[in-house]
Amino acid sequence: MAPRLELFPFRFRDPRTGKWIRARYRAERREIAARYAEFEITGPAQVRDVDPEARAFSPHGHTASPKE
Numbered sequence: 001m002a003p004r005l006e007l008f009p010f011r012f013r014d015p016r017t018g019k020w021i022r023a024r025y026r027a028e029r030r031e032i033a034a035r036y037a038e039f040e041i042t043g044p045a046q047v048r049d050v051d052p053e054a055r056a057f058s059p060h061g062h063t064a065s066p067k068e
Contacts, residue, residue, distance in 0.1 A: 008032065009022075012038060
């Protein structure tokens with residue numbers, strides 16, 4: 001079975017203003033807790049299956065040669 005990522009939408013409290021801010025990204029629960037002292041999960045997790053053999057995206061990767 002491939003490892004799975006559970007990414008949650010969340011909001012956090014801005015320490016300067018005290019206002020709640022909706023995060024523009026999804027993250028794992030442990031990453032959210034490590035970064036923000038006060039947060040709320042706002043929806044269901046987005047589950048992604050991760051293939052450990054797959055290569056990560058690289059903007060400098062090899063491109064196909066143009067057709068001749």
